[in-house]
Amino acid sequence: MTVPALFQPLTIRSVTFRNRIWLSPLCEYSAEQDGVPTDWHLAHLGSVAIGRAGLVMTEATAVNAVGRISPHDVGIWTDAQEATWKRIVDFIHSQGVAAGIQLAHAGRKGSTAPGWGADYDDTTPPEKGGWTTVGPSTLAFGDYAAPVALDRAGIDETIADWVDAAKRALRAGFDVLEIHAAHGYLVHQFLSPIANDRTDEYGGSLENRARLLLQIVRAVREVAGDDVPIFVRVSATDWTPEGLQSADIEQVAAWAHDAGADLIDTSSGGIQSGIPISTGPGYQVALASGIRHTAEVPVNAVGLITDPHQANDIVESGQADAVMLGRELMRDPHFAFRASTALGYKLPYWPEQYERAQP
Ligand SMILES: Cc1cc2nc3c(=O)[nH]c(=O)nc-3n(C[C@H](O)[C@H](O)[C@H](O)COP(=O)(O)O)c2cc1C
Helix, strand or coil: CCCCHHHCCEEECCEEECCCEEECCCCCCCCCCCCCCCHHHHHHHHHHHHCCCCEEEEEEEECCHHHCCCCCCCECCCHHHHHHHHHHHHHHHHCCCEEEEEEECCHHHCCCCCCCCCCCCCCCCHHHCCCCCEECCCCCCCCCCCCEECCHHHHHHHHHHHHHHHHHHHHHCCCEEEEEECCCCHHHHHHCCCCCCCCCCCCCCHHHHCHHHHHHHHHHHHHHCCCCCEEEEEECCCCCCCCCCHHHHHHHHHHHHHHCCCEEEEECCCCCCCCCCCCCCCCCHHHHHHHHHHCCCCEEEECCCCCHHHHHHHHHCCCCCEEEECHHHHHCCCHHHHHHHHCCCCCCCCCHHHHHHCC
8 A cells, every 4th residue: 555645654863753744832821830731731742642643742841930931831941840741751652652842932922821811912920920031132022021131141041941951851751852943932032133133143144143043953952962853943934024034044944954953843923913924724835845945954834734635745745744733633633543544544553442443
C-alpha cells in the first residue's frame, strides 16, 4: 500500500515522527498560579497522543515567572513543574508519540488574563497575581501596561532562564525543544521594529534585532547536543509595512538554521493589536513554503488546516515538511484516524484499546 505523504515518517536528528500531523501549541490557561501543569494538560495532550498525531507539542511554557502570558500559564522553571511534565511526557511516549515543548517568554504581552476571561486584553494587576512585564523597549502592546526595557544583565538572565528551562525539559524527557519567537511575544518583540526601538546591539538592523533569538538558539543547542531537534516558531510577517516582512524572516530563518535550529514552525502576526489579517484555509502555507525554499530549511505549515486532503497536499507538494493543527485537533483529537480513512490508508499503529473502533 502506498503511504500518503501525510503519513510518511520524518526523521530529524535522532527523532522519528511517525507521521506529519502535529499538534500546534495551544494555551489552556489551566494551571494554578504555580505554573504546574494539571490533569487537564495530561488529558488534553494525552488525547492527541492516543489519536496518533506524529508530534504532541505543549502550549507556550514559560521559562520564568514573568515570561507567562497569564497567572494561569504553565512553566518549566521549578522542580514541581519539571516532575509533572515528566508524567505527561511519559504518557505521550507510552503511545509511541514524540513530545515537544514550546519554550516561551511573553515579554510585554505578559501579565494578562486567561484567554477566555472578562479581563482579556488587559493587564492583570499585582493584587490578582500580575507582575511588571519586560520587553526590548518601553513600547506597550495596545492598552497593556508599558514594559520595563531589559538591560544587558536582564537579557543575559533571560537567556540563562531559557537554557535552564531547556535542561529541565530534556530531563523531563521531551524529544523536541521549540523556541517561541512568534505572535508578538518577547523574542518576536526583539525581532520587530514595531516593538523594538533600542539603539544598542539588540536594536536597529535586522541582524541586531535577531541577536537575542540567535543567542537563545545557540545556547539551547549547546545543552541539547547533537540528537535533539530544535524548532523555532516565527511570525513570518507582521502584516503591516511598518513591521517584519516575509523576506526578513526568510533571512532570520537561514541564520537560525546556521545557529542550530532544525525546523521553522511558520505562523504570523501578533506584534500589535488592530492589524488586520486576512485568513482563509491554509493562509500561512505560502509563508512556510517561502521559508522552506529560500532559507533551505525544513518547515511546518499551520493555520486553518482542517481537511485530510488539504493537509496531505501541503506535504506532498513540498510546500511544507509537516502540518501543525490547532483548533481542528481540539475539535477532533483523533484527526489522524479520520485522515487515514479519508486517504485510503490503514493506520498500522491504531491503539489496541480502540481496535474495535477501526473502520
Ligand atoms: C486556544 C488557542 C491557544 C493558542 N496557544 C498558542 C500557544 O501557546 N503558542 C503558540 O505558538 N500558538 C498558540 N496558538 C496558535 C495555534 O498554535 C495555531 O497556530 C493557530 O490556532 C492557527 O492554527 P489552527 O487554525 O490549526 O488553529 C493558540 C491558538 C488557540 C486557538
